[in-house]
Amino acid sequence: MAIRAHDAVADRSGVVPVGSAEVRPRRKSLTLRREGQLAYALLTPTFLVVLFMVGYPFCSAIYMSLQDKMVGAPGHWVGMANYAELFRDEVFLRTAWNSVVYTVVAVALKFVFGLTMALILDQERRFNNFFRALLFVPWAVPVVIVSLNWRWIFDDLSGFLNNFLITFHLSNSIISWLSDPALAMGCVIAVVVWAGTPLYSMTFLAGLQAIPRELYEAAEIDGASVIQQFFYVTVPRLRTIFLTTVMLSTIWTATNLQFVFVLTRGGPASRTEIFPHLAFMTALGARRLGMGAAVSLVFFPVLVVLIVLLTRRMLRPSDD
Amino acid sequence: MRSVSGTRRALKWIGNGLLVVMLVWTLVPFYWMIATSLKKDKEIYGFEATLIPRQPTLSNYTRLFGTTPFVKYLRNSTIIALGNTLASLLCACLGAYALARLRFPGRGLIARGLVVSYLVPPSLLFIPLFAVLATLSLIDTHQGLILTYLGFSVPFCTWLLMGYFRTVPLELEEAALVDGCSRLGTLVRIILPMSLPALAVVAFFSFTQSWNEFLYANVFVNSVEVRTITTGLTLFIVEDVFFWGPMMGAAFLSSLPPVLLYLVFQRWVVKGLTLGGVKG
Numbered sequence: 001m002a003i004r005a006h007d008a009v010a011d012r013s014g015v016v017p018v019g020s021a022e023v024r025p026r027r028k029s030l031t032l033r034r035e036g037q038l039a040y041a042l043l044t045p046t047f048l049v050v051l052f053m054v055g056y057p058f059c060s061a062i063y064m065s066l067q068d069k070m071v072g073a074p075g076h077w078v079g080m081a082n083y084a085e086l087f088r089d090e091v092f093l094r095t096a097w098n099s100v101v102y103t104v105v106a107v108a109l110k111f112v113f114g115l116t117m118a119l120i121l122d123q124e125r126r127f128n129n130f131f132r133a134l135l136f137v138p139w140a141v142p143v144v145i146v147s148l149n150w151r152w153i154f155d156d157l158s159g160f161l162n163n164f165l166i167t168f169h170l171s172n173s174i175i176s177w178l179s180d181p182a183l184a185m186g187c188v189i190a191v192v193v194w195a196g197t198p199l200y201s202m203t204f205l206a207g208l209q210a211i212p213r214e215l216y217e218a219a220e221i222d223g224a225s226v227i228q229q230f231f232y233v234t235v236p237r238l239r240t241i242f243l244t245t246v247m248l249s250t251i252w253t254a255t256n257l258q259f260v261f262v263l264t265r266g267g268p269a270s271r272t273e274i275f276p277h278l279a280f281m282t283a284l285g286a287r288r289l290g291m292g293a294a295v296s297l298v299f300f301p302v303l304v305v306l307i308v309l310l311t312r313r314m315l316r317p318s319d320d
Numbered sequence: 321m322r323s324v325s326g327t328r329r330a331l332k333w334i335g336n337g338l339l340v341v342m343l344v345w346t347l348v349p350f351y352w353m354i355a356t357s358l359k360k361d362k363e364i365y366g367f368e369a370t371l372i373p374r375q376p377t378l379s380n381y382t383r384l385f386g387t388t389p390f391v392k393y394l395r396n397s398t399i400i401a402l403g404n405t406l407a408s409l410l411c412a413c414l415g416a417y418a419l420a421r422l423r424f425p426g427r428g429l430i431a432r433g434l435v436v437s438y439l440v441p442p443s444l445l446f447i448p449l450f451a452v453l454a455t456l457s458l459i460d461t462h463q464g465l466i467l468t469y470l471g472f473s474v475p476f477c478t479w480l481l482m483g484y485f486r487t488v489p490l491e492l493e494e495a496a497l498v499d500g501c502s503r504l505g506t507l508v509r510i511i512l513p514m515s516l517p518a519l520a521v522v523a524f525f526s527f528t529q530s531w532n533e534f535l536y537a538n539v540f541v542n543s544v545e546v547r548t549i550t551t552g553l554t555l556f557i558v559e560d561v562f563f564w565g566p567m568m569g570a571a572f573l574s575s576l577p578p579v580l581l582y583l584v585f586q587r588w589v590v591k592g593l594t595l596g597g598v599k600g
Binding site for chain 2: 032035036038039040042043045046047049050052053054055056057058060061064113116117119120123125131133134135136137138139140141142143144145146148149150152153155157158160163164167194202205206225226248251252255256257258261262275276279280283284289292293296297300303306307310311314315
């Protein structure tokens with residue numbers, strides 16, 4: 001569609017196409033070439049940014065992961081030795097398991113809560129816009145601040161949670177939320193869900209509101225129950241949005257180190273250690289840049305699948 | 321029929337109940353943040369800790385402005401977020417125009433490359449980027465952070481604007497071209513004025529993304545003179561001792577810019593966020 005429209009512009013803006021058939025294609029290709037030059041010129045800043053801030057660092061990360069580079073020292077080629085070492089390391093294996101649990105549980109909960117929130121906000125109610133604005137605020141707050149705030153809520157001696165539980169006699173001893181090996185991961189996930197649910201409900205709500213009411217009316221006349229309407233009208237209509245949101249959110253959830261960095265630092269005893277935080281600690285705590293790069297890349301094959309699928313989805317309305 | 325409307329009424333009440341639960345779950349952390357920032361230390365810690373401040377005071381805020389580099393952090397975050405917003409708007413407008421309106425070989429490939437580079441997470445890139453910035457002697461500079469932030473804001477903004485530019489009717493542009501307007505002229509005089517809401521969304525996203533960014537700011541900056549608010553806040557912890565009063569005050573104040581911007585741009589933000597999903 002877009003391309004055909006462009007042809008029209010090119011024909012009109014170029015020299016009026018009179019003359020023989022041999023002249024025409026040359027003229028056209030001249031305008032085309034000018035258009036191409038202009039396009040490349042306009043794209044140069046973007047291209048440079050992507051090249052130096054994403055493309056080169058990414059390739060460099062792969063190269064570095066094959067070296068034993070330390071901070072401030074040149075590295076030597078070690079081949080797959082970093083990766084081999086990782087898979088023998090107990091902390092790494094625990095981290096891999098943690099990362100999977102953390103990502104899957106957090107994404108699943110965000111999905112369920114996000115959908116519930118969207119369905120509730122889609123009901124008719126007074127002041128709905130106001131409630132929606134309030135419920136989405138966590139999305140706008142910087143993740144570091146969210147995490148600090150929750151760390152203070154979980155605080156052993158004076159935090160809100162213990163304070164509240166003891167004041168109302170719901171518990172008579174102090175619970176060490178973030179340093180109890182059995183509770184720490186659950187607490188971190190709770191914070192991730194608190195901060196991440198609004199994104200889901202925003203996209204789901206937009207999808208819900210785009211569904212024509214007539215579809216529900218028709219289903220109701222056909223005798224479909226409310227639950228049937230949900231599964232046969234709502235869910236199929238939202239399928240694309242579900243997929244896109246879950247894939248995007250999986251990438252961002254799995255690679256965000258801020259929650260763990262502020263809440264637990266991976267502790268207690270690596271119970272909440274996940275890949276991005278381990279990579280950070282290896283590269284900047286232990287100063288092993290090569291190894292850190294290897295840690296951050298181990299997860300990448302999974303991400304590649306998501307990135308490829310998402311790219312296709314995000315560009316669908318355009319021409320390729 | 322009757323049973324359906326009965327279920328609807330029940331659902332409405334369940335909905336209202338869940339709404340209250342969700343509001344509490346969402347708002348309690350904010351309450352605790354603000355309440356803490358208004359308490360005296362005596363009410364914050366130990367046996368006399370309270371759930372509601374008994375003698376509200378602004379002393380945490382005076383401490384924050386008087387004895388900590390909070391104002392410097394705010395200044396740095398503002399410089400970096402604004403610098404990033406301007407630079408990414410410029411790059412994105414030009415690039416998106418080329419991708420939306422011009423014909424050239426490799427267009428599809430470049431569009432795809434942009435989306436891919438937006439999806440590559442910063443946690444994969446920060447280690448080599450550290451080396452890149454060190455070679456350019458941009459460690460510990462505002463410019464260094466602005467440049468690295470462009471890495472995620474430019475692809476996103478370009479992709480978003482590309483979608484909007486496509487929706488501007490071609491006829492207007494054709495008319496201008498026939499009247500002798502240049503290609504760039506049509507961008508400045510026709511497309512940009514018609515895309516003001518989109519530009520606002522893009523500016524909003526790059527501003528808040530830079531304001532909220534933590535990983536790069538933590539790795540590429542060491543000095544107080546450049547440190548941003550997100551990394552500065554974590555330094556209120558000194559030797560494992562937290563100063564929760566001033567810290568919650570700082571947390572509250574530094575959440576305000578992105579939250580207020582979000583409240584202003586709400587409708588457009590949702591549109592921007594869902595463009596990928598709704599269009600696909």
